[in-house]
Amino acid sequence: MSPNDASPRKTAPDMPDTQRAGFGRRLHDLRRDRGWTLSDLAERSGLAVSTISKAERGLISLTYDRMRQLAKGLGIDMAELLSAEGAAFQPGSFAVAPKGTFKRQETRNYVYEMLFPELRNKAMMPMMGTLKAHDLMDFDDFVRHPGQEFLLVLEGAVTIYAEGKAPVILRQGDSAYFDSSRGHLYASAGAEDVRILVVCTDFEASELSGDVPVNGTSDTAPD
Amino acid sequence: MSPNDASPRKTAPDMPDTQRAGFGRRLHDLRRDRGWTLSDLAERSGLAVSTISKAERGLISLTYDRMRQLAKGLGIDMAELLSAEGAAFQPGSFAVAPKGTFKRQETRNYVYEMLFPELRNKAMMPMMGTLKAHDLMDFDDFVRHPGQEFLLVLEGAVTIYAEGKAPVILRQGDSAYFDSSRGHLYASAGAEDVRILVVCTDFEASELSGDVPVNGTSDTAPD
């Protein structure tokens, strides 16, 4: 392979199509982007061809050590190898959210509505939330997830319990910004119900942590 | 565990001390930072206590699936779990590089001197390079590594071969900035030798891909 041989290479047998998913998909793309065959990557990473083949198809779950070797062979670092495809938010996108279209979610003492749930690859996930007055405590545990979080109190007063911090009371118009991976929990601080706006980053990463929804009705006809 | 139970917890038996390294160390710290026991994390992640114990001590190499579970249990994403402890550059550090103190490195057609090699945790690695005239081609392959790269031509003319791009010629004063994970290669473009300045990010990540440099001459007195 010489410096000038940038891309031209025989096409190769391949898996059906969109079958691949998650890590395997990522690995496959990284390899193909470079125009490499399984053997090429095997040689560079020190893994066996068969191992990479299986990994790309999700038949096995690579160990930490092998992933390190792969990252090195690909010339990237682990974080990059594992990053969920930096699919950027569609440039130029614009969307409005009619009041009724929110997607309602409920937890024990907390009701929130996700805004723009249908927009994929958002960097932020804004939510409107309602906290019932008094209704809380003896809650099992803190919430904790990747990314950062912004909170604005729209109505009422909220107590924020943050791990390792004394509880903080926020009133209408007050706001907070913090690392979501620090344990946290909201509760109504007064006698009235509370309305808040919460914006999270990395939201899907924590929720859809798995891969492939693999919807039962695969209507993505390849045809 | 209630919301107010922030930190107080029994101390626990532990490994000697700085024995741990790399991923195991990182995992151990993440768990302890939260004041969790092996059982706590085991319950949250769905792994067995013994598995986590071994992983923290580097006795086994976790599979991708288990690492995912751990990340979820810890409330962080994979990249964060695998990030090489964001050890920041020593605040307030200042260093000068007398001309002779560079650390000389040579590859086939390329000689470069790393500046400030003894400074650990640098975000950038600046290098002075010399390319022999004509001496190149039939070079095996592109260079590829994590991070970004800046190039300034000090003397002579350089041809940059970048994967998927037509070769580009840069003359004195010209510069380039690119993603180092795109395959790249420098060569003298004229009859004279070439002097260039190159600055990379994530340099140690690609070279000392392993863990713990454990430098021999640590002359970065904190004092």
Next chain:
DNA sequence: CAATGAATTTTCGTATAGGAAAAAATCTCT
């Protein structure tokens, strides 16, 4: 269309990760 060549997938034996429970180490009381 058969033959050729290159790439990928299967097969199968071995090495290693993963979990349950026992053993060891460390902490907390009185």
Next chain:
DNA sequence: AGAGATTTTTTCCTATACGAAAATTCATTG
């Protein structure tokens, strides 16, 4: 200190990842 409780480490067996080589698939070419 000693007893008991908690946390971590070991042990041992099963499940699964890994690699070498054979088998298969796909694209070309005569």
